[in-house]
Amino acid sequence: MINLRACKSCNTVTDQPKCPRCGGEVSREWQGYLVVIDPEKSEIARKMGIRAAGRYALRVK
């Protein structure tokens, strides 16, 4: 996961230089890895405001 980055605005984890979901800035400094399969049923996803399935960071610096 060394090369993975996380979006500063939507927390999506990606290996791209920009966020593929919202086009936002990405950071290498992030913590926690969350895989959301069904955002409707995930309490963490709801708390974080995640509405789409995907890979997310719990915290992005």
Ligand SMILES: [Zn+2]
């Ligand atoms: Zn994003």
